[in-house]
Amino acid sequence: MLTMLFALCHRAAFYARLLRDDNDRADKLEGAPCPRCGRGVLHDRSYKRSPRGHPPEFEQCEGWNVRRSFTCTVCGKRVTPSSRRFLGRRVYFAPVVIAVAMEEVPDLTLAKLNEATLAWVEREYHRSIHSAIAATPLERFLEAESVAREAPSIDDLRVAFTRLETRTQRRSDGTVAIAGVRFEVPSRFGHVKRIHVRYARWDLSRAYVCDEKTGDVIAPVYPQDKARNAELARRQKETPAPRHCARSGGFTSRTPACGRC
Ligand SMILES: [Zn+2]
Numbered sequence: 001m002l003t004m005l006f007a008l009c010h011r012a013a014f015y016a017r018l019l020r021d022d023n024d025r026a027d028k029l030e031g032a033p034c035p036r037c038g039r040g041v042l043h044d045r046s047y048k049r050s051p052r053g054h055p056p057e058f059e060q061c062e063g064w065n066v067r068r069s070f071t072c073t074v075c076g077k078r079v080t081p082s083s084r085r086f087l088g089r090r091v092y093f094a095p096v097v098i099a100v101a102m103e104e105v106p107d108l109t110l111a112k113l114n115e116a117t118l119a120w121v122e123r124e125y126h127r128s129i130h131s132a133i134a135a136t137p138l139e140r141f142l143e144a145e146s147v148a149r150e151a152p153s154i155d156d157l158r159v160a161f162t163r164l165e166t167r168t169q170r171r172s173d174g175t176v177a178i179a180g181v182r183f184e185v186p187s188r189f190g191h192v193k194r195i196h197v198r199y200a201r202w203d204l205s206r207a208y209v210c211d212e213k214t215g216d217v218i219a220p221v222y223p224q225d226k227a228r229n230a231e232l233a234r235r236q237k238e239t240p241a242p243r244h245c246a247r248s249g250g251f252t253s254r255t256p257a258c259g260r261c
Contacts, residue, residue: 012057018085019061025081026068040074051085159208162198164215169195175224182224183207189219197221 034040049067058064069080126138133140152160167176169192175182176195181204185195189209198217199207208217 010055012055012061015051015054015058015064015085016061019064022068022081022083022085023063025083026070029070029079029081034072034075034077035079036072036077037075040072042070042079043073045069045071045078049086158200158203159198159217162200162208164196164198164210167195167197169193173224176221178207179204183221184224185209185221186219 029042030044032042034042046066046068048065050065054064067080067083067086069078071078126141127136129135130137130140135143165178167178169176169185169189173182174185174187174190176185176197177183178197178199179201183197186209189195196210196212196215197207198210198215204223207221209219209221210217
């Protein structure tokens with residue numbers, strides 16, 4: 001596939017095809033009304049110009065070095081249609097190759113094209129000497145000091161798009177309400193009444209308990225799972241063991257030697 005694309009770029013037929021496209025476009029303009037003044041008509045004022053990068057056989061084609069151009073019979077302004085053959089700065093090479101390749105290469109799909117482009121970048125471009133830096137891009141990259149900044153992690157990004165708010169913890173079940181959803185606060189924050197939370201309005205599958213002053217995330221919190229909570233066995237609330245009362249010889253849950261057991 002890659003070889004096919006490359007072979008295409010080095011074939012005279014490819015340039016002949018671009019020339020044909022240019023001529024088709026130019027033919028439509030000849031004799032048309034002037035787009036500048038609207039009064040005159042366009043007549044041929046083509047000039048000679050050599051395209052670059054073509055194989056020598058292309059020079060056998062008629063008009064290979066002619067740039068089609070027109071001038072108005074009334075205002076004299078020049079109109080030059082865009083050209084695929086004279087790949088100017090504003091014309092990207094890739095789209096032209098792709099456009100032609102789509103017609104020349106059978107069964108060309110976007111996936112194949114992506115694969116070929118990636119292979120070309122990895123194997124050809126990065127490993128060939130670049131005239132502007134007198135080295136291959138890969139060597140240059142490996143030798144130079146890295147100035148790359150590490151991309152933030154997905155967790156950092158999640159937190160970055162959250163809002164910081166304050167909630168009051170419900171003492172009975174240790175939860176806070178955020179946008180109508182109850183979140184379970186870790187039991188180690190059970191003694192804190194006012195909790196600072198971060199959350200994203202569009203994603204209430206998790207929220208964060210934050211530091212009051214810095215806003216830094218301390219712990220993630222998740223919505224209360226009422227069904228699971230209902231199934232789980234609860235820890236038995238501890239009741240103080242009955243103590244032996246020294247005076248009466250019986251048992252009491254109050255302090256020993258109370259005199260009333
Ligand atoms: Zn005109």
